[in-house]
Amino acid sequence: MVVNEGSCPLGLWHVHVVWSGDVVMQVCFLRTPAAERAPRAFIRYCAGETDALREFRTPATDGDTVYARIYRVVQAIPAGQTRSYGEVAAMVGTSPRVVGNAMRSNPTPLVVPCHRVVAKGGIGGFSPSVDLKRALLALEGVRV
Missing domain, CATH: 1.10.10.10 (Winged helix-like DNA-binding domain superfamily/Winged helix DNA-binding domain)
Structure with a gap:
């Protein structure tokens, strides 16, 4: 299983995401960006496409x-x-x-x-x- 980590901007914050495929293990909000980009669906959500994250599931x-x-x-x-x-x-x-x-x-x-x-x-x-x-x-x- 390949685990990825990335972020996307949301105003003054950055949405940090840890995921593998369609499973999101962690999301947090930080003031600094990660080195890589978050999944495209998170970028779309932060741009106002508020149903973009329905494709993901979480073990929580x-x-x-x-x-x-x-x-x-x-x-x-x-x-x-x-x-x-x-x-x-x-x-x-x-x-x-x-x-x-x-x-x-x-x-x-x-x-x-x-x-x-x-x-x-x-x-x-x-x-x-x-x-x-x-x-x-x-x-x-x-x-x-």
Whole structure:
């Protein structure tokens, strides 16, 4: 199995991706670019083609752990829509706090679009920056 690593720009950030074929193992946001380019679908997503990442899968959704179930629910949230931590929790049968912890631990943001999960009364948190979450939601046409 050949593992690749690359990035693409997204505003002041760079989306770093580690992948093999159609499997994405890690996504993170850094201020510096990687030496290689991210997969074309990530470049298209960052350019506003918000459904471009549907071709990828992630091991984070495998199995029957509570986090895997949460990640599958979040992965099914369409671009341009959001769900609250409480709504996701109700779908999985857990608490909003557990959903928040799963979002914080998400190894593959964008593939599992944790930025689409918001607080009941506001935007909620996002690592590394709430401003980045706002930018991702704006890219998808969501006003927060």
